[in-house]
Amino acid sequence: MNPQPTEDKNKKLIEIKETANLGGGQKRIDSQHAKGKFTARERISFLLDENSFEETDSLVTHRSNEFGLEDQKFFGDAVVTGYGLINGRLVFVYAQDFTVLGGSLSEAVSEKICKVMDLAVQNGAPIIGLIDSGGARIQEGIDSLSGYAKIFQRNVIASGVVPQISVMMGPAAGGATYSPALTDFIFMVEGTGQMYITGPDVIRAVTSEEISHEELGGFQMHTQLSGVAHFSFEKEEITLQKVRELLEYIPQNNMEEPQVDENVEIQSSEILNQIIPDNPNEPYDMLTVINEIIDEESLFQVHEDFAKNIIVGFSRIGGQSVGIVAQQPEHLAGSLDVNASIKAARFVRFCDAFNIPLITFIDVPGFLPGVEQEKLGIIRHGAKLIFAYAEATVPKISILTRKAYGGSYIVMSSKNLNGDINLSWPTGEIAVMGAEGAVNIIHKKSISESESSEDLKTQLISEYEEKFMNPYVAASRGLIDDVITPSETRVKIIKSLKMLQNKRQNFPPKKHGSIPL
Ligand code: HXC
Secondary structure (H helix, E strand, C coil): CCCCCHHHHHHHHHHHHHHHHCCCCHHHHHHHHCCCCCHHHHHHHHHHCCCCCCCECCCCCCCCCCCHHCCCCCCCEEEEEEEEEEEEEEEEEEEEEEEHHHHHHCCCHHHHHHHHHHHHHCCCCCCCCCCCCCEEEEHHHHHHHHHHHHHHHHHHHCCCCCCCCEEEEEEEEHHHHHHHHCCCCCEEEECCEECCCCCCCHHHHHHHHCHHHHHHHHHHHHHHCCCCCCCCCCCCCHHHHHHHHHHHCCCCCCCCCCEEEECCCCCCCCHHHHHCCCCCCCCCHHHHHHHHHHHCCCCCECCCCCCEEEEEEEEEEEEEEEEEEEEEECCCHHHHCCHHHHHHHHHHHHHHHHHEEEEEEECCCCCCHHHHHHHHHHHHHHHHHHHHHHHCCCCCCEEEEEEEHHHHHHHHCCCCCCEEEEEEEECCCCCCCCCHHHHHHHCCHHHHHHCCCHHHHHHHHHHHHHHCCCHHHHHHCCCCCCCCCCHHHHHHHHHHHHCCCCCCCCCCCCCCCCHHH
């Protein structure tokens, strides 16, 4: 028998690759486009630097012969995997291909995903999953379920080692939701990205509730109410562009420091000297404060639409990548409730895992009082934030702009939770509680027995304010390192970050702590 000529072999390879590039075929690609969605390969090209994608496992097929699957084998199966560059830095990526059996997860798909996850961990680079999937491949049964378990195990191993990002670009039902939930950040495309454990049909059958796919698992549910997702954007291209932006703030892995841009001006901001209202109960926008202090337009908020009483996000100050945590007095007076505690605790832990210094802006009247909050477990969730700050060993700098009352003073990066540099503006107030509440408790008897109780109360409140509602008592004990003019804040933070750049702090070795989950 004559051997096949080399030219024919090369031609055959080209044909195979062309077929592989079409995933589930042109008809299904057209149907994907008709739903307003791009294909897996198109998405990868939006995400990565031009022509940087190298595909792996494009010739893998599933091995199942059940339920007619023997006639539905597609090169690459239902996921496109590989590596490439974002802003010149290595990333690993997998994009589920809805044109192949609805992007469902077969054993082969899970093996492909696990391969790039292993490469990401071994080579210290972020892993990004573009999710568009009907969940477990129903025809494969346990092989599919065990495939999910293999991925979840790798998500946990990779956690805190390399950044993990999920982008929800279509449905994610059942098992398809839990790998994203184990990653660091979830992006959703508005209108098409959906996540739920069980869909509307099952819910109707079990609880008789009627709900649409979008109401149940769309971006509003997850970025505003459940907090499952961190970001949502209107279009696929914008969403993928935002993933690229996020990665600029984060190092490639836990052994690296974030990138530093040295060419940044150090200037002061006079606006800050007038920003705190005379009336202590009047709100102001903490975003104005932050934006005056950080490098221009460098705030990248995380969880922007969830628990708006606290702001968290990445930013740069003097070119140094930092994590910002700040109360927002415009929402719930900046108090700490369950959702704010969880939001901030998770962010603090991410920053600590990836060597990103924390800058905390404080104006907090306390934990939010109320029966509902107690029922929801504010004690347990508030403890998460204490735990997160106390175990964080990255540089921790705090700026007290106004109130720091009670337990919320302690939790917000205070000196005795190993705060490195704690600064206060002259408007800072550190006390166990607000003056009126304090006077009502400690002078209850004398006020009730006084003939002019209102006058006495007013006098006692002003005495209490005079004594405690300032930063100087704390400064006299070294709990505040310095009281500064607000306009100097940016300069002081830049100097503090430089001073702390080689900070090393270690706690006793242990397997892991037991954070109050
Ligand atoms: C195999 C699937 C599939 C699946 C979809 N398809 N989901 N094939 N396994 N899980 C196939 C369809 O048969 C169809 O094939 C193609 O993908 C496109 O699906 P459509 O239904 O036509 O698309 P659409 O109308 O857009 O609806 C998308 C969908 C729906 C909402 C995702 O397909 C759906 O509800 N799928 C089932 C979701 C689900 O219940 N999954 C199992 C979850 S349980 P053709 O050949 O027509 O193109 C689970 C357990 C794991 O995941 C738990 C681990 C912790």
